[in-house]
Amino acid sequence: MAESQYIFSPREAHEAEQQWRVVKRSVDARQRELRVHLTILTDEQGRPIAKDAPIPLYAPPVFLDVHKAKRSVIIIGAGPAGLFAALALLEHGIKPIIYERGKEVSERKRDIALLNRNEGLNPESNYCFGEGGAGTFSDGKLFSRSKKRGNMQRVMELFHYFGAPDTVLYEAHAHIGSDKLPGIIKRMRECILEHGGEIHFETKIDSFTPYTVHHTPIILAIGHSAHDTYRMLAAESVALETKGFAMGVRAEHPQALINKLMYHSTNVDYVGNASYSLVTQVNGRGVYSFCMCPGGHIVPAGSEAGSCVVNGMSASHRNSPYANSGMVVQINPEDIPGDDPLRGLKYQETLERLAFEHGGPQAQAPAQRMRDFVEGKASKDLPACSYLPGLVASRLDQWLPAHIGPRLQQGFRDFDRKYPGFLTNEAVIVGVESRSSSAVRIPRDPETLQSVSTPLLYPCGEGAGYAGGITSSALDGINAALKIAGLA
Ligand SMILES: Cc1cc2nc3c(=O)[nH]c(=O)nc-3n(C[C@H](O)[C@H](O)[C@H](O)COP(=O)(O)OP(=O)(O)OC[C@H]3O[C@@H](n4cnc5c(N)ncnc54)[C@H](O)[C@@H]3O)c2cc1C
Incomplete structure (x- = not known):
């Protein structure tokens, strides 16, 4: 072939x-x-192979029955890292026992609908917490194809096996969509349960002590939004360190404008709405677009009352009239004074509370037209926006920290030089995009993948600071499982 x-x-x-x-x-x-x-x-003669030729797309996974398995592993968190770790354990005859603080995906949908209607945030069931983790109601971009960390293609194959479209197997910028992801996650859960794994929803782990005494390996796959769990880890003397992260705002343009800027045309037949990826340097720090969602929606992605956090998602057809993207500024550990390993996380929380004070009283987010933000002017009104809970006009140019606001202003000017028309009052910026990456690392031994302080604890995924995104978190979960199985 x-x-x-x-x-x-x-x-x-x-x-x-x-x-x-x-x-x-x-x-x-x-x-x-x-x-x-x-x-x-x-074929060998150079003739194309038909789409439906009887050649397998990949070797399907073989999950073993673990009802009576001798070995078991505790997994904390049912996001991509936890779920893919569980699937890999099943492939090696080890029983996964998952604890997830949030609800199963269909119940979680109801809590998210309430949040979008400004009828209250459930701190245990939202865009970050619940079955499938932060990846479930996301854009479902499956970007990273880095071979460095392991077999990324296998992650795509598993997504496909559980119902993702064929394109995830070959598209350079594969995408599933928030309408398809819940079904895929549900089928993963059914597979884990049918083969003898356990999943305990609405079960928050708030101490390790009862688990560590049983000498059972624990895969810690908590994501980066469980700030209370990080504090529990600190209190139980698990080693933590501050890591670099990024914060800023979410920008939204009319999608037709982005299609014109990126594709020189508003006709996107057969290619779908255009996305972009922008990066510049301002005063020694990167300013860049992050998690761009063509034809998507801005969503309230906070998990704590009294804070405002936004992120983006899209459905599989990516057909809303809006194009949104995180616009973030790199923050290095030395940018935040002190030596507390949780200081990055505290910095995030401060900004999220500030955004809530300028937005609120429920999930309404503070916003400013993009050119007004750059020119330091109040926006008299705001454009239509995909953010369902609603926007409140606010002077983000005045209250964003000096480390972030001026850099974003310069960043937007730089992006406009590259794509004239990008900096426009047709676009709105919404605060704050504070959870683009983890502000904490749970350091682990590179050989054993166990916590440097706590034997048998395997920190993995985005919350451990070793992954960023659905595919790299999933792969990190698989790697932890293979290490426990003795195969890596
Ligand atoms: C709105 C949105 C859109 C996104 N879009 C994309 C995208 O298009 N592409 C992409 O690659 N990435 C995207 N991301 C990021 C991506 O979702 C994360 O990188 C990924 O989900 C991280 O996987 P994880 O398994 O490490 O952690 P998570 O997915 O965060 O899962 C962690 C799980 O652990 C649970 N948990 C936490 N603490 C405890 C505890 N003490 N006890 C029990 N359970 C606990 C949580 O409830 C959660 O379900 C998006 C994120 C959001 C919020």
Whole structure:
């Protein structure tokens, strides 16, 4: 079997995808005319292989029955890291026992609907906490294909096995969507339970002591929003350290404008709405776009009362009229005085409370038109926005910290130089995007993957500071499971 590369118009690429076995696909917007690069599987004579040829897409996973398994592992957190760790344990005949503070996915949907209607935040069931973790009601971008950490393609295959579309196997910027993710997560849960694993919802672990005495390995996959759990870890003398992170705002433009800027056209037939990835340096710190959601929605992603945090998601068709993205400034440990390992987390909390004071009283978020923000002017009104709980006009130019506000202002000017029209009052910025990455690391031994302070504790995923995003967290979970199984 071989592979051949082709460059097509979007329509030709679409037709080829219906016929042939595609193994890679990416959109090239560098020229005025959009092009789609396809890599197609061929036989030895160079003839394309038909899409439905009887050649397996990948080796399907084999999950073993662990009802009576001798070995078990406790997993704290049912996000991508915890769930993929559980699936990997099943493949090696080890019983996963998952504790998840939030609810199962269909009940979680109801709490999220209440939050979006400004009818209250459930601090245990929201955009961050509950089955599937922060990845469930997300954009579902599956970006990272870095080979450094392990077999990323296997993560894509498992998503596909549980119901993700074929495109996750070959698309350069694969995407699932928040309408499809809950079903995939539910099928993962059913698989874990059918094979003898356990999942305990609405069970928050607030002390390790009862578990550590049993000498059972614990995979700690708590994500980066469980600030109370970090404080519990500190109180129980688990080693923690501050790490660099990023904070800022979420920007939203009309999607048609972004299509024009990125694709030089408002016709996005066969390629879908355009995304962007922007980066610049301002006064020694990176300013960059993060988790861009074409055709998406801005969502209230906080987990504590009295704080305002935003993030973005999109459905599989990415067809809302809005394009949103985090716009964040890099923050290094030395930017926050002191030596408390939780000082980054406290800095996040301070900004989130400030945003709540300028927004509120429920999940309404403070916002300013983008050009007004850059020029230091109040916005007399705000444009229509995808954020369901609603916006409150606010002077973000005045209250964002000096480390962040002026850098974002310069960053938007730089992005406008690259894409003239990006800096516009048709766009709105919404505060605050404070949870783009973990502000804490739970250091682990690179060989054993166990906490440097606490034997048999395997910190993994985004909350441990070793991953950022769905795929890298999932892979980190698999790596922890393989280490416990003695296979890595
Ligand atoms: C709105 C939104 C959109 C996003 N979009 C994308 C995207 O498109 N692509 C992408 O790659 N990433 C995206 N992300 C980030 C991505 O979701 C995270 O990087 C990923 O989910 C991290 O996986 P994790 O398993 O390490 O942690 P999490 O997914 O955060 O899961 C941790 C789980 O642990 C549970 N938990 C915490 N403490 C305890 C405790 N004490 N006891 C029991 N359970 C506990 C939590 O309830 C949670 O379910 C998005 C995040 C959000 C919020």
